[in-house]
Amino acid sequence: MSITIYDVAKAAGVSMATVSRVLNGTAVVKEETKKKVLDAIQMLGYRPNAVARGLASKKTKTIGIIVPDVSAPFVAEMVRGMEDIATMYQYQIILSNSDGQPEREIDLIGTMWEKQVDGMLFMGNHLTGDLLKTFEQAQIPVVLCATVDPEGRIPSVNINNEQAAYDATRFLIEKGCKHIVLLSGATDHPVVGKPRQKGYRKALKQEGYQAHIVECPTLRYEDGLETLKGILRDNQIPDGIVAVSDELGVAAIHACLDAGLSVPGQVKAIAFDNTRLASMVRPELTTISQPIYDMGAVAMRFMTKLIHDEPVEEFSFLLPHDLTVRSST
Amino acid sequence: MSITIYDVAKAAGVSMATVSRVLNGTAVVKEETKKKVLDAIQMLGYRPNAVARGLASKKTKTIGIIVPDVSAPFVAEMVRGMEDIATMYQYQIILSNSDGQPEREIDLIGTMWEKQVDGMLFMGNHLTGDLLKTFEQAQIPVVLCATVDPEGRIPSVNINNEQAAYDATRFLIEKGCKHIVLLSGATDHPVVGKPRQKGYRKALKQEGYQAHIVECPTLRYEDGLETLKGILRDNQIPDGIVAVSDELGVAAIHACLDAGLSVPGQVKAIAFDNTRLASMVRPELTTISQPIYDMGAVAMRFMTKLIHDEPVEEFSFLLPHDLTVRSST
DNA sequence: CTGAAAGCGCTTACAG
DNA sequence: CTGAAAGCGCTTACAG
Numbered sequence: 001m002s003i004t005i006y007d008v009a010k011a012a013g014v015s016m017a018t019v020s021r022v023l024n025g026t027a028v029v030k031e032e033t034k035k036k037v038l039d040a041i042q043m044l045g046y047r048p049n050a051v052a053r054g055l056a057s058k059k060t061k062t063i064g065i066i067v068p069d070v071s072a073p074f075v076a077e078m079v080r081g082m083e084d085i086a087t088m089y090q091y092q093i094i095l096s097n098s099d100g101q102p103e104r105e106i107d108l109i110g111t112m113w114e115k116q117v118d119g120m121l122f123m124g125n126h127l128t129g130d131l132l133k134t135f136e137q138a139q140i141p142v143v144l145c146a147t148v149d150p151e152g153r154i155p156s157v158n159i160n161n162e163q164a165a166y167d168a169t170r171f172l173i174e175k176g177c178k179h180i181v182l183l184s185g186a187t188d189h190p191v192v193g194k195p196r197q198k199g200y201r202k203a204l205k206q207e208g209y210q211a212h213i214v215e216c217p218t219l220r221y222e223d224g225l226e227t228l229k230g231i232l233r234d235n236q237i238p239d240g241i242v243a244v245s246d247e248l249g250v251a252a253i254h255a256c257l258d259a260g261l262s263v264p265g266q267v268k269a270i271a272f273d274n275t276r277l278a279s280m281v282r283p284e285l286t287t288i289s290q291p292i293y294d295m296g297a298v299a300m301r302f303m304t305k306l307i308h309d310e311p312v313e314e315f316s317f318l319l320p321h322d323l324t325v326r327s328s329t
Numbered sequence: 330m331s332i333t334i335y336d337v338a339k340a341a342g343v344s345m346a347t348v349s350r351v352l353n354g355t356a357v358v359k360e361e362t363k364k365k366v367l368d369a370i371q372m373l374g375y376r377p378n379a380v381a382r383g384l385a386s387k388k389t390k391t392i393g394i395i396v397p398d399v400s401a402p403f404v405a406e407m408v409r410g411m412e413d414i415a416t417m418y419q420y421q422i423i424l425s426n427s428d429g430q431p432e433r434e435i436d437l438i439g440t441m442w443e444k445q446v447d448g449m450l451f452m453g454n455h456l457t458g459d460l461l462k463t464f465e466q467a468q469i470p471v472v473l474c475a476t477v478d479p480e481g482r483i484p485s486v487n488i489n490n491e492q493a494a495y496d497a498t499r500f501l502i503e504k505g506c507k508h509i510v511l512l513s514g515a516t517d518h519p520v521v522g523k524p525r526q527k528g529y530r531k532a533l534k535q536e537g538y539q540a541h542i543v544e545c546p547t548l549r550y551e552d553g554l555e556t557l558k559g560i561l562r563d564n565q566i567p568d569g570i571v572a573v574s575d576e577l578g579v580a581a582i583h584a585c586l587d588a589g590l591s592v593p594g595q596v597k598a599i600a601f602d603n604t605r606l607a608s609m610v611r612p613e614l615t616t617i618s619q620p621i622y623d624m625g626a627v628a629m630r631f632m633t634k635l636i637h638d639e640p641v642e643e644f645s646f647l648l649p650h651d652l653t654v655r656s657s658t
Numbered sequence: 659c660t661g662a663a664a665g666c667g668c669t670t671a672c673a674g
Numbered sequence: 675c676t677g678a679a680a681g682c683g684c685t686t687a688c689a690g
Contacts, residue, residue, distance in 0.1 A: 002468075004682095004683055004684080005683065005684060006683080006684095014660075014661085015660065015661045015662075016661090016662095016683090016684080016685090017660070017661060017662080017663095017685080017686080018659090018660060018661075020684070020685060020686085021659095021660085021685095023684095024685085026685085026686085027659080027660090028659065029659070029660085030659060030660085033659080033660080045466070047439065047442060047443050048443060048683085048684075049384075049443065049445060049682090049683050049684065050443040050444045050445065050684095051380055051383045051384050051389060051444065051445045051682090051683080051684090052384050052666090052682070052683035052684035052685090053683080053684050053685075054380045054666095054684085055378075055380050055381050055384050055665095055666050055667065055668085055682090055683080055684070055685090056665080056666055056683075056684045056685040056686080057666085057684080057685055057686085058666075058685095060380060062423070062444075069409065070399065070405050070408055070409050070412070071402075071405045071406045071408070071409040071622075072405075073400075073402055073405070075405075076399050076400045076401075076402070076404075076405035077400045079399055079400070079424075080398065080399050080400040080426065083399070083424065083425065083426055084426070087425070092423050092425065092440065092441075092444065093423065093424055093425075094391070094421050094422065094423055094424075095408075095412065095422055095423075095424045096412065096416070096421065096422075097409065097412055097413070097416075110376065111421065112421075113376060114376050114377060114378065114379040115379045115380065115391075115421065116378060116379065116380045137374070139331075221605070221608070221609050247609070250609055254609075254611060257611065276550070277606070277609065279550070280550050280576070280579050280583075280606065280609075280610070281609070281610065282583060282586065282611070293400075333666095333667055333668085334667065334668060335667080335668095343676075343677085344676065344677045344678075345667090345668080345669090345677090345678095346669080346670080346676070346677060346678080346679095347675090347676060347677075349668070349669060349670085350669095350675095350676085352668095353669085355669085355670085356675080356676090357675065358675070358676085359675060359676085362675080362676080377667085377668075378666090378667050378668065379668095380666090380667080380668090381666070381667035381668035381669090381682090382667080382668050382669075383668085383682095384666090384667080384668070384669090384681095384682050384683065384684085385667075385668045385669040385670080385681080385682055386668080386669055386670085386682085387669095387682075
């Protein structure tokens with residue numbers, strides 16, 4: 001049998017309510033009584049049962065996090081940011097991977113709901129109607145991270161993707177590139193698709209250059225390599241490449257080098273994210289630096305505000321991005 | 330107010346106990362009654378409160394995971410393996426980062442204990458006495474992952490690090506290398522230190538070659554680069570490098586290239602882990618492939634066995650490693 | 659400042 | 675096959 005609040009109360013010669021009060025600091029307790037309680041706790045090695053507390057107080061001090069895949073570096077770093085802030089506010093996290101599958105996402109929301117999480121952080125692709133409905137049913141605060149709700153119904157933390165893509169493209173233009181390919185994610189993707197294509201197009205249009213958008217099935221290196229090889233094989237050799245992830249950017253560099261093209265001499269490459277990978281290639285990758293860790297941290301901080309009913313000014317956060325220039329451009 | 334089991338019971342015209350039984354399948358329920366209950370659940374959109382269930386049943390269906398840092402690719406992939414198996418067995422995970430700090434590790438164990446996790450998966454460095462004592466107090470199953478207990482008191486999942494280091498070194502020797510440097514972790518580290526140094530030494534000794542071990546403060550790229558530059562600057566140019574992580578391996582390649590040495594022409598490099606990074610460099614990195622995902626999966630699978638008191642044969646798992654040959658050797 | 663008691667939403671012997 | 679009731683270990687009005 002483990003030690004309960006009852007044992008502590010008995011040992012200290014007070015009521016359970018009093019023990020609870022010193023534990024939670026929910027009311028003033030005479031200094032002397034407090035000391036007796038603390039001593040008893042110490043002596044017995046008592047640890048409060050958070051599950052019982054959760055049932056009684058209807059607050060579990062845990063936040064659910066749903067992401068497509070923790071093993072992706074971008075996601076892992078974001079989760080780290082979330083976790084650090086959660087710890088700071090004495091919350092723990094329940095983490096689940098959805099692989100971006102809508103049914104799984106809904107499933108996970110349900111399970112977390114059953115676990116009575118105090119809030120949920122969500123990273124995904126499209127916000128389907130079913131998803132929104134499930135969030136609504138769960139009746140707990142939700143914050144999106146690196147995920148946009150085109151209709152702004154749910155608070156979210158992102159960068160300005162359109163502007164970032166514009167900046168990246170513009171940078172290549174200023175370096176003298178005229179035939180710039182965009183290695184894009186799925187066109188209908190609300191983060192790595194549409195808005196970045198828009199920013200890219202805008203920059204080209206200003207110069208009257210032709211757009212050349214290629215969708216990659218995923219943002220992973222292997223797919224990037226494949227896609228790029230296809231482009232180079234068709235002899236549509238660009239002089240600039242904007243890739244929507246560092247992995248695609250590295251793939252771009254390698255595909256060019258493998259084809260005998262010099263980087264940044266003949267082809268310049270710029271990417272998105274500034275994960276650690278960007279500096280682990282030669283030439284090192286110029287990239288739009290996203291504050292990935294901060295995005296997770298801000299999302300979690302915002303969550304704590306929502307949970308504690310603190311006043312909030314903003315609703316959709318757009319964190320600043322930056323251009324980290326290295327030797328691939 | 331949310332819907333409780335009481336509401337369902339009333340709607341179905343049965344007792345709470347019966348609802349509980351159909352929910353958990355803990356006893357046979359007449360087909361007709363069952364249907365009534367299921368209909369009521371459906372109609373009301375009832376979801377059982379897992380916290381209340383946890384309090385009553387003393388099982389929370391959650392596993393605590395403590396790792397140094399999820400944002401490290403090795404760790405992230407391992408965690409993914411854990412999570413997938415947990416999902417398979419209907420468990421959820423609480424994830425925390427310790428940054429390898431002993432006090433923090435002990436703290437986290439305490440918090441997870443309060444949360445009544447059914448078991449804990451632990452990845453860390455040294456198993457201090459305090460740590461072991463805390464595990465013991467918590468009275469729940471613990472499994473180590475990519476972490477060794479030199480005295481075998483706690484079940485664990487690893488590869489045979491000594492053998493792996495031997496294999497890597499031997500491979501370079503067979504490729505003709507005579508001056509092989511080991512880019513090692515801290516010498517007293519029970520995973521990336523001692524055992525790998527031992528395997529390395531053994532392989533060299535067989536040939537009568539001289540050992541040259543250099544400790545890196547961390548296993549990260551930046552430190553590897555720094556360390557390697559020091560070695561090359563001292564004009565102690567090796568013809569082979571064994572690095573204990575892929576990041577160090579990539580650093581080795583780049584340091585050599587930057588110093589005008591050809592890889593694998595003048596210097597051959599081999600590393601550990603086979604994370605995705607290994608194939609994202611040129612030349613691609615030859616590396617000891619660790620079944621990272623599987624290590625996490627096996628550890629979690631073993632945990633489910635411990636929790637359910639299934640008979641277990643083994644205690645310390647040594648998963649097979651492999652040598653993935655690429656172009657850096 | 660402190661205590662007695664109800665209640666959080668389940669599970670689980672115990673009866674029948 | 676099903677129900678009534680105790681109990682899991684806390685918190686929280688309510689009294690005093």
